[in-house]
Structure formats: C-alpha cells, structure tokens
Amino acid sequence: MKERSKTPETLDERAFLAEYDASHYPHPSVTTDVALVTVGAEHLRAVLIKRTRHPHLGEWGLPGGFVAMDQSLDEAANAVLTKKVGISGIFLEQLYTFGNPSRDPRTRVLTVAYYALVDEAKLMSDQRMNGGVTLAKLHVPWKGERGGPVRALDEQGNELPLAFDHAEILGMVVQRLRGKLDYAAIGFELLPRNFTLRRLQMIHETILGRPLNKDSFRRRMLASDLIVATGKHEADVGHRPAALYRFKRKRSG
Amino acid sequence: MKERSKTPETLDERAFLAEYDASHYPHPSVTTDVALVTVGAEHLRAVLIKRTRHPHLGEWGLPGGFVAMDQSLDEAANAVLTKKVGISGIFLEQLYTFGNPSRDPRTRVLTVAYYALVDEAKLMSDQRMNGGVTLAKLHVPWKGERGGPVRALDEQGNELPLAFDHAEILGMVVQRLRGKLDYAAIGFELLPRNFTLRRLQMIHETILGRPLNKDSFRRRMLASDLIVATGKHEADVGHRPAALYRFKRKRSG
DNA sequence: TGAATAGTGTCTATAAGACAATATCCC
DNA sequence: GGGATATTGTCTTATAGACACTATTCA
Numbered sequence: 252m253k254e255r256s257k258t259p260e261t262l263d264e265r266a267f268l269a270e271y272d273a274s275h276y277p278h279p280s281v282t283t284d285v286a287l288v289t290v291g292a293e294h295l296r297a298v299l300i301k302r303t304r305h306p307h308l309g310e311w312g313l314p315g316g317f318v319a320m321d322q323s324l325d326e327a328a329n330a331v332l333t334k335k336v337g338i339s340g341i342f343l344e345q346l347y348t349f350g351n352p353s354r355d356p357r358t359r360v361l362t363v364a365y366y367a368l369v370d371e372a373k374l375m376s377d378q379r380m381n382g383g384v385t386l387a388k389l390h391v392p393w394k395g396e397r398g399g400p401v402r403a404l405d406e407q408g409n410e411l412p413l414a415f416d417h418a419e420i421l422g423m424v425v426q427r428l429r430g431k432l433d434y435a436a437i438g439f440e441l442l443p444r445n446f447t448l449r450r451l452q453m454i455h456e457t458i459l460g461r462p463l464n465k466d467s468f469r470r471r472m473l474a475s476d477l478i479v480a481t482g483k484h485e486a487d488v489g490h491r492p493a494a495l496y497r498f499k500r501k502r503s504g
Numbered sequence: 505m506k507e508r509s510k511t512p513e514t515l516d517e518r519a520f521l522a523e524y525d526a527s528h529y530p531h532p533s534v535t536t537d538v539a540l541v542t543v544g545a546e547h548l549r550a551v552l553i554k555r556t557r558h559p560h561l562g563e564w565g566l567p568g569g570f571v572a573m574d575q576s577l578d579e580a581a582n583a584v585l586t587k588k589v590g591i592s593g594i595f596l597e598q599l600y601t602f603g604n605p606s607r608d609p610r611t612r613v614l615t616v617a618y619y620a621l622v623d624e625a626k627l628m629s630d631q632r633m634n635g636g637v638t639l640a641k642l643h644v645p646w647k648g649e650r651g652g653p654v655r656a657l658d659e660q661g662n663e664l665p666l667a668f669d670h671a672e673i674l675g676m677v678v679q680r681l682r683g684k685l686d687y688a689a690i691g692f693e694l695l696p697r698n699f700t701l702r703r704l705q706m707i708h709e710t711i712l713g714r715p716l717n718k719d720s721f722r723r724r725m726l727a728s729d730l731i732v733a734t735g736k737h738e739a740d741v742g743h744r745p746a747a748l749y750r751f752k753r754k755r756s757g
Numbered sequence: 758t759g760a761a762t763a764g765t766g767t768c769t770a771t772a773a774g775a776c777a778a779t780a781t782c783c784c
Numbered sequence: 785g786g787g788a789t790a791t792t793g794t795c796t797t798a799t800a801g802a803c804a805c806t807a808t809t810c811a
Contacts, residue, residue: 745809
C-alpha cells in the first residue's frame with residue numbers, strides 16, 4: 252500500500268476526486284425487478300403487481316424496488332421477493348440490465364432484472380395472491396430462442412397490460428429459460444421435492460413450447476445423473492402409479 | 505386513459521414524487537467496463553489499461569467509463585471502445601452487472617460489464633497498443649464452464665495484477681464464450697472475413713481450452729449452414745492450401 | 758521427392774425417435 | 785375386466801469419434 256504514495260500527494264488527491272466525487276455527475280436511479288416464474292398446467296406464469304402509482308398507473312408490473320447503497324444486487328433482488336411477494340429461499344439469478352434512457356418517463360432509471368423460479372404449489376400455498384397481485388399466464392408469440400416481448404393474460408385470457416419494458420424483460424426470461432434448460436438443472440426448481448418423470452417432462456415442454464419425445468426424455472433424464480429414484484410412488488392416480496424421483500444436489504466434492 | 509384520473513390529483517402528484525424524486529436517495533455511480541477479447545496463436549487475450557489513478561494505481565483494468573444520463577448502456581459501452589481503444593463496429597454484448605457494495609473502495613459503483621470480440625489482426629493493425637495499453641494473455645485455471653476468476657499475463661508470462669473485480673469479469677466472459685460457442689455464431693467474430701476451417705477450429709479450441717476432433721468439427725461446420733466456401737484458397741503456406749470460407753450472415757428474411 | 762497439412766471415405770459407438778409389448782394401479 | 789398411464793425392450797436412423805487413405809502445395 253505504501254508504494255503508491257510515490258506519486259505526489261496532491262496529484263493523488265486530485266486524481267482521486269476527479270473520479271470519485273459523485274456530485275460531479277447526475278447519477279441514474281437503479282432498481283431491481285424480479286420476474287418470479289412458475290409453470291402451471293398449461294402455461295408459464297409470472298407474478299405481476301398492479302401499479303397504484305404513476306406512471307403506467309393501473310397497468311401490471313414486475314415486483315421491484317430501489318437498490319440501497321449498502322446492498323448487493325442479489326440482496327436487493329431477494330429483498331424484493333421477501334417484501335413484495337413474501338417468499339424466500341428460492342432459485343434467483345441475474346438476467347440482464349435494462350437501461351434505455353426513455354424506459355421510465357420520470358427520470359433515468361436502470362433496472363437490473365432478475366428471474367426467480369418456484370414450484371407453483373409452494374407459491375400458492377400461502378395467501379400471497381390477493382388484490383393487486385396476480386399470477387398471470389404468459390403468452391409467448393415466438394418459437395425457439397428467437398426472443399421478443401411476451402404477453403400477460405389473466406385466467407379468462409384477457410390481456411394484462413404491462414408497464415415499462417416489462418414485456419421485454421419477461422420475454423428475455425423465457426429466452427433464458429429455454430436456453431438453459433438443456434444444460435442446467437432449472438426444471439427441478441419448478442417442481443416439488445418429489446416428482447414424476449412425466450411432470451418433469453411437462454415442465455420442459457411448457458418452457459420450450461413444444462412437445463418432447465417421451466422415450467428419449469426419460470432416457471436422457473435417467474442417464475443424466477441429476478435425479479435419484481426415491482423408491483416411493485404416486486398414489487390415488489387412477490392408473491399405474493409412476494415412480495417418484497428427487498433432484499440430486501450437486502456432489503459436495 | 506381518462507379512468508385513471510379517478511384518483512385525486514393530489515394523490516397522483518404525491519405518489520409520483522415519492523417514487524421519482526431522485527434526491528430522496530443517494531444513487532450509486534454506474535459505469536460500464538468492456539472486455540475486448542481476441543484469440544491469439546495460443547491464448548485468449550484481452551485489452552487491459554494500466555491505471556494511472558487511485559485506487560489500484562499501477563494495476564491493470566478493463567477499459568471503462570461512466571454511463572451518461574442520456575446514453576443507453578449499449579451506447580456507453582460502444583463509447584468506451586471508441587474512446588479508450590479506438591475501435592468500433594465490432595461484436596458487443598452485455599455480460600453481467602457487478603454490484604458488490606465493496607467492489608470499489610471509493611463509493612458505490614455498479615458496473616454493467618460488456619464483452620466485445622474482434623479479429624486479432626484488425627486489433628493490431630493500428631497503433632492501438634501503446635504505453636499503458638496491452639493485449640494480455642488470459643490464463644484460465646478451471647475447466648469447462650465451471651467459472652471463476654482468470655489471470656492476466658504479459659508476453660513474458662509475468663502476472664499483470666488486475667484491478668477491482670476485473671478478474672471475475674474476465675472469468676465470466678470466458679464462461680459465457682464457452683457456453684455460447686456451440687449454438688451461437690461467435691467464432692466468426694474473432695476471425696478475418698475469409699478463414700480456413702483449421703483456423704476456426706483453433707479458435708474454438710482456444711476458447712474451450714481443449715482439443716476438438718477434426719473430422720467431426722469439419723462435418724459439423726459444413727453442415728451448419730453458417731459458412732460458405734468462397735472458392736478461394738490459401739497461398740504460400742508450404743503445404744496443401746486450404747479452402748477459404750466466409751461467415752454466412754443470417755438470412756435477411 | 759519429401760514435409761506438411763487438406764480433404765475424403767469408411768467403420769464403429771452412441772444417442773434419439775418410433776413403436777410394440779407388458780405392468781400396475783383404480784374403478 | 786376396462787381404462788389409463790408407467791415401464792421395458794427392440795429396431796432404425798442420425799451423429800460423433802477413430803482411422804486409413806489420397807491430394808496438393810512449397811522447399
């Protein structure tokens with residue numbers, strides 16, 4: 252540390268201030284928005300909150316909040332989940348940072364977007380979906396990993412207008428999920444602890460938006476070393492009960 | 505639109521201000537850092553600039569700069585390339601946003617990291633690598649897509665100490681490149697317009713850090729519909745000259 | 758001609774898709 | 785037993801890796 256003071260003290264200070272004095276520049280506001288995604292029977296779904304303030308009052312937006320000065324981005328995203336949705340301890344990963352200068356009409360607001368994954372049963376178990384909070388169905392108007400905005404629909408299939416650039420953010424979430432599905436263990440984040448291969452396949456099909464070959468899917472999963480048979484089986488299903496599997500957490504070594 | 509004004513005007517204004525008045529909160533500084541990467545004979549390489557200011561004076565950092573209030577993040581990253589390295593019109597993509605509160609000892613500084621890819625010949629053609637700017641060799645101490653920081657070395661193999669969290673950023677660049685290589689056309693960004701299959705394979709091998717099967721690589725590339733034979737061949741190579749190929753830009757449809 | 762790498766052809770192993778047959782549960 | 789889905793097994797096809805062989809250039 253001491254070697255650095257070879258440079259004259261005055262220069263050090265001048266240089267230092269030139270870069271760090273925040274008040275020299277106006278700074279953008281920084282928020283984090285979290286797309287909390289789950290997979291229902293037929294659709295990808297995301298938690299949306301009805302805006303009670305301008306701008307985009309009455310439209311639907313992702314849960315979000317400002318990043319505090321002493322908070323890491325991950326902490327800020329976790330805080331959004333806890334405070335706005337009342338859920339924690341789930342898969343959460345940074346997605347992308349959206350910074351178009353005109354994305355918020357008030358002032359310059361960057362948002363560091365995250366996405367979170369959760370089993371639908373866990374999400375619905377508590378009374379989280381009350382007035383102003385909904386679990387919208389996502390309609391993806393493109394195939395494969397092409398990308399682009401998605402639409403949000405309510406139970407009746409009515410369009411829920413999305414605030415800001417949140418349709419883009421949700422679109423990128425779908426794109427990311429489709430891309431990661433093959434090589435990352437994200438399907439399991441959307442299922443309860445024990446699950447059948449059929450349920451897992453349905454998760455994959457819903458994310459990808461296309462049917463998968465059953466034989467091949469089963470073989471790949473069983474060969475993947477990602478899941479273990481629990482020895483248990485379904486019950487009360489009206490047909491031969493399927494074996495229940497569990498996600499094998501990555502080897503501790 | 506008129507329905508919204510059911511809410512009293514005063515509430516509108518109060519709500520509006522509560523969210524938008526920037527001065528209510530201190531805001532973090534936001535910079536963008538760009539990892540400009542190329543592939544040399546044996547190594548991945550990245551452009552580094554020697555810091556002439558505190559903190560981390562004398563260490564090496566990625567080219568970077570503040571994001572201006574009227575600039576999109578992409579524009580800010582492009583401006584960094586133009587102003588700090590004197591290059592433009594190359595592949596540039598957002599990587600990740602780093603926001604650990606202690607990553608910069610001065611004040612809270614988020615950085616939206618980008619990575620850019622360029623053909624080594626194009627980079628070296630001009631006199632860009634002068635005092636304080638170097639094209640460091642990257643040493644990746646992990647295999648596959650595990651991730652983690654990488655080290656920067658000069659021509660003699662001496663360690664170039666990296667400032668801030670730039671070793672992590674470069675590590676994530678390598679991770680991203682390895683992940684995208686199979687399904688995205690990024691290899692071509694690192695080559696001149698015309699190239700041989702062998703050169704393309706070397707690019708892939710350098711990025712992945714492992715040898716690839718020649719027959720299989722050639723077959724995959726020729727079947728991929730991503731490249732076209734130009735009809736031309738190498739010259740003056742001391743052995744049978746290889747056919748030159750060109751990247752086929754995505755169909756305009 | 759020899760060194761060196763490009764390019765072709767063939768064989769084998771592996772994984773995916775298709776399909777048929779059998780198993781097991783609830784009603 | 786009948787309905788419904790699980791699970792197993794076999795066959796076919798596509799792709800990757802291995803290897804042998806031929807082709808072409810410069811020195």
